[in-house]
Amino acid sequence: MTEQKTIYEKSSPGRRAVRFPKPEVPLTALPNEFLRKDLVLPEVDELEAVRHFTNLSQLNHGVDTGFYPLGSCTMKYNPRINEETARLSGFAKSHPLQPSETVQGNLKLMYLLQKYLAEISGFSQVTLQPAAGAHGELTGVMIIRKYLYKKGETQRNKILIPDSAHGTNPATSAMNNFKVVEIKSDARGNIDLEALRAECDDTLAGLMLTNPNTLGMFEENVQEVCKIVHDAGGLVYGDGANMNALLGIAKPAEFGIDILHYNLHKTFSTPHGGGGPGSGPVGVVDFLVDYLPGPLVEIVEEDEEGNPFYDLVTPKHSIGRMKAFHGQFGMMVRAYTYILMHGAKGLREVSEMAVLNANYLMHKLKDTYKIPYERTCMHEFVIEGRWEDAPDIHALDISKRMMDFGIHPPTTYFPLIVKEALMVEPTETENLETLDYFVEVMLKIAKEAHEEPEILHAAPLTTPIRRMDEVKAAKDLVLCCVWPEDAIRAE
Numbered sequence: 178m179t180e181q182k183t184i185y186e187k188s189s190p191g192r193r194a195v196r197f198p199k200p201e202v203p204l205t206a207l208p209n210e211f212l213r214k215d216l217v218l219p220e221v222d223e224l225e226a227v228r229h230f231t232n233l234s235q236l237n238h239g240v241d242t243g244f245y246p247l248g249s250c251t252m253k254y255n256p257r258i259n260e261e262t263a264r265l266s267g268f269a270k271s272h273p274l275q276p277s278e279t280v281q282g283n284l285k286l287m288y289l290l291q292k293y294l295a296e297i298s299g300f301s302q303v304t305l306q307p308a309a310g311a312h313g314e315l316t317g318v319m320i321i322r323k324y325l326y327k328k329g330e331t332q333r334n335k336i337l338i339p340d341s342a343h344g345t346n347p348a349t350s351a352m353n354n355f356k357v358v359e360i361k362s363d364a365r366g367n368i369d370l371e372a373l374r375a376e377c378d379d380t381l382a383g384l385m386l387t388n389p390n391t392l393g394m395f396e397e398n399v400q401e402v403c404k405i406v407h408d409a410g411g412l413v414y415g416d417g418a419n420m421n422a423l424l425g426i427a428k429p430a431e432f433g434i435d436i437l438h439y440n441l442h443k444t445f446s447t448p449h450g451g452g453g454p455g456s457g458p459v460g461v462v463d464f465l466v467d468y469l470p471g472p473l474v475e476i477v478e479e480d481e482e483g484n485p486f487y488d489l490v491t492p493k494h495s496i497g498r499m500k501a502f503h504g505q506f507g508m509m510v511r512a513y514t515y516i517l518m519h520g521a522k523g524l525r526e527v528s529e530m531a532v533l534n535a536n537y538l539m540h541k542l543k544d545t546y547k548i549p550y551e552r553t554c555m556h557e558f559v560i561e562g563r564w565e566d567a568p569d570i571h572a573l574d575i576s577k578r579m580m581d582f583g584i585h586p587p588t589t590y591f592p593l594i595v596k597e598a599l600m601v602e603p604t605e606t607e608n609l610e611t612l613d614y615f616v617e618v619m620l621k622i623a624k625e626a627h628e629e630p631e632i633l634h635a636a637p638l639t640t641p642i643r644r645m646d647e648v649k650a651a652k653d654l655v656l657c658c659v660w661p662e663d664a665i666r667a668e
C-alpha cells in the first residue's frame with residue numbers, strides 16, 4: 178500500500194449510517210444557500226464510522242491506556258464515579274438560563290465547591306468561573322490591577338516572576354499591561370531573596386509564585402518571600418497548578434498567598450487535554466473578595482424552617498464576568514465528587530502518595546540521571562536528559578524512546594533553567610509495578626544512550642507516526658484528511 182490515502186477512503190456512494198423513517202409531513206427542498214457543494218462528506222455505514230473513530234482514538238496515548246508522567250500537568254486518573262455523577266440528568270440536562278428556584282441543587286453544589294476549595298487553601302472566597310489555569314491567572318492579575326487602581330496606586334506597574342515559572346505567568350502579566358521582571362533562582366531551586374529584595378520598590382504590583390515550584394521543590398523561604406512583597410505594598414499571586422502536593426498538608430493563604438488558581442483538571446481529577454474542558458477556579462483572601470468576577474453563588478435568604486435559598490450574586494467591585502454563564506459546570510460536578518469521595522483525610526493521602534511516588538522514582542534514577550537540585554522533591558522532580566560521555570543524546574531522544582515502551586514522555590525542555598530538562602510527575606494513582614516498570618525503561622534507555630545511540634535517534638520505532646519534524650508540525654499543522662504514507666496500517 179504505497180499511495181497516500183485520505184481518511185475518507187471508506188466512502189462508498191449511497192451508503193448511510195442512519196435511515197430515517199418515512200416522514201409524515203411533505204418533503205421540502207433545502208434552501209440552496211445552505212448547501213455546500215465543496216463539502217465532500219464520506220458516505221459510510223454506522224459500523225464503519227464507529228470502527229474508524231475507535232481506531233483513531235487508539236492511536237493516541239491516554240491515562241486510561243498507559244503511564245503518563247507529564248510533569249506540572251498532573252495527568253491523574255479520572256475516577257469513573259465522577260462521570261456517573263456528571264451524567265445525572267439534574268446536572269447534565271439543566272440549562273444555564275433556568276430560574277434559580279428550578280436549579281437549587283446545582284447552585285448548592287457550586288456553593289459547596291466554593292466553600293471546599295476555600296477551606297482546602299485557606300481562602301475567604303472562590304470564583305468557579307475561569308475555564309483553565311491560565312484563565313485563572315488572567316482573573317487573578319486583573320484583580321490585582323483593579324485593587325491597586327482603586328487604591329490610587331497606579332504607579333505600581335511591575336510584576337515579578339521567578340525564572341522557573343510557567344510561561345503563562347509572564348504572558349498573563351504582560352496581557353494586563355504590567356512590566357515583567359524575572360527573578361532568578363538560587364542554587365537550591367528557591368527564589369533568590371537578594372534578587373527579590375532588589376526589585377521590591379514602590380512600582381511593585383506583585384509576585385507570581387508557584388509553590389511547589391516547577392522544579393518540584395517546596396519554596397523553602399515562602400513566608401519570607403511573601404513578607405518581602407507585602408512589605409513593599411505588592412500582592413502575591415499563587416500559581417496553584419501544583420496543589421497536588423499540598424492537599425490537607427499546607428494552605429497557601431496561611432503562608433502568605435493572596436490569590437491562587439486551582440486547576441480542577443489537575444488536582445481534582447477532572448479530564449484535561451482532549452477530554453477537557455478545563456476549569457481554573459480562583460481563591461482570594463478577605464480584602465479581595467469584592468473584586469472577584471461575578472456571579473458567585475451565595476445563600477441569599479432562609480425560609481422559616483431554615484432552608485437556604487441559593488442565588489447568583491455579583492461582588493461590589495467585581496472585575497466583571499470571565500466566562501459565559503456559570504463556568505464549566507460539568508467539571509464542577511466531577512471535582513465536587515472527587516472531594517466528597519476522598520474526604521479531608523483522603524485528600525491528604527492523595528498528596529502524601531503523590532510526593533512519595535515522586536521521591537521513589539527520583540531515588541531510583543539518581544545514580545543514572547543527573548538531578549539538578551538534589552533535595553527531597555514534592556510531587557514531581559526534574560532530571561537532566563544528557564550525559565557528558567554521550568554528547569549526541571538529548572532529552573528529546575529519551576522522550577521519544579519512552580513511547581516505544583508505552584509510556585507517555587515526561588514534560589520535556591521545561592523548566593527552562595534546567596539543561597535538557599525532563600520533568601517527571603507520577604501522580605498518586607500509579608502502583609508500585611508501574612513505577613518499577615518506568616525505572617526499568619529509564620535505565621534501559623540510559624544504557625542504549627551509551628551503547629546504541631542510533632536507536633534513540635531513530636525513536637519512536639513502534640508508534641503509528643514516527644519521529645516528526647517538530648518545528649514543521651507546529652508551524653504547518655495538518656489536522657485532517659491525508660495520512661502520511663508510513664501511518665497507513667495494513668488492512
Ligand SMILES: Cc1ncc(COP(=O)(O)O)c(C=O)c1O
Nearest residue numbers: 249309310311343345416418455
Ligand atoms: C505551573 C503551571 N501554571 C499554569 C499552567 C496553566 O494551566 P492551564 O493549562 O490549565 O491553562 C500550567 C499548565 O500546565 C502549569 O503547569
